[in-house]
Amino acid sequence: MLDLIAASAPAAALRGSVTLYLLVNAAHVLGIGLLVGAIATLDLRLLGLFRASALGQLAPPLVRVAATGLGLAAVTGLALFSTRPGTYLENPAFLAKLALLVLALGNLALLHAGRPWREALADGPVGARLRLAAAVSLAAWLGALLAGRWIGFLQ
Amino acid sequence: MRFTSLGRRGALGLIGGLAVATGARAHHGWSWAEGDQGTLTGTVREVYVGPPHPSLRVEAEGEMWTVELGNPRQTARAGFTEASLRPGQEVVALGNRSRDSSERRLKAVRLTVGNRRFDFYPERIQGG
Numbered sequence: 001m002l003d004l005i006a007a008s009a010p011a012a013a014l015r016g017s018v019t020l021y022l023l024v025n026a027a028h029v030l031g032i033g034l035l036v037g038a039i040a041t042l043d044l045r046l047l048g049l050f051r052a053s054a055l056g057q058l059a060p061p062l063v064r065v066a067a068t069g070l071g072l073a074a075v076t077g078l079a080l081f082s083t084r085p086g087t088y089l090e091n092p093a094f095l096a097k098l099a100l101l102v103l104a105l106g107n108l109a110l111l112h113a114g115r116p117w118r119e120a121l122a123d124g125p126v127g128a129r130l131r132l133a134a135a136v137s138l139a140a141w142l143g144a145l146l147a148g149r150w151i152g153f154l155q
Numbered sequence: 156m157r158f159t160s161l162g163r164r165g166a167l168g169l170i171g172g173l174a175v176a177t178g179a180r181a182h183h184g185w186s187w188a189e190g191d192q193g194t195l196t197g198t199v200r201e202v203y204v205g206p207p208h209p210s211l212r213v214e215a216e217g218e219m220w221t222v223e224l225g226n227p228r229q230t231a232r233a234g235f236t237e238a239s240l241r242p243g244q245e246v247v248a249l250g251n252r253s254r255d256s257s258e259r260r261l262k263a264v265r266l267t268v269g270n271r272r273f274d275f276y277p278e279r280i281q282g283g
Binding site for chain 2: 021083087155
């Protein structure tokens with residue numbers, strides 16, 4: 001399975017071209033930038049900063065930018081992973097990053113599914129549950145970023 | 156550990172190892188590696204030729220080493236490709252190992268596979 005991924009056309013193309021690798025790598029960084037920038041702003045709003053801006057106004061564009069960044073980071077991340085999947089799966093920093101992503105995405109799903117989020121979007125109060133989710137979100141995404149940056153130093 | 160030093164090591168390497176944080180300078184430059192060269196002989200487990208940095212994983216006496224080759228362009232110039240070496244083959248890597256003696260990492264200047272040689276840093280090969 002891992003050999004099949006490594007032998008796939010995109011993986012071979014990335015291994016064969018420094019320019020292509022650089023572009024995909026840069027797009028991965030851009031995706032992370034959009035994602036973390038938008039999510040951090042939203043999390044900080046939930047935690048009590050930027051109160052002058054209504055959450056109902058602020059949240060929709062931030063969520064859209066974050067989702068776009070997440071999509072870009074996921075696609076480019078999979079492509080980079082495909083160049084040597086076996087090695088990544090043995091890399092402790094990569095595994096830590098995956099665990100933090102699962103935590104961040106699980107937290108995100110719980111947050112968005114609940115009634116508190118819909119009430120807050122309608123400019124209702126931001127309760128303790130939302131503030132906790134925002135704090136977990138900030139920590140998990142920043143942790144994933146740190147773990148991701150560490151990958152290259154372990155292989 | 157099967158790493159045979161060709162020159163002086165000991166105290167100098169120990170001091171360097173304490174001074175340099177583990178893994179904090181992966182790939183770039185030579186400052187993280189010892190000045191003296193040695194050889195590592197082992198069985199190839201992985202061959203990676205591509206960006207950001209071509210490298211091998213080599214098993215020697217039950218320990219897994221990372222052997223860094225040249226950058227992609229230098230590696231191509233040395234005539235080394237993914238087809239040059241297969242997992243399972245024996246390889247001899249000449250190069251500078253990490254000053255951090257707990258880290259099994261070698262920056263190779265030359266690989267020898269059977270009777271073929273690949274020189275990644277011809278100007279750095281000591282006594283060569």
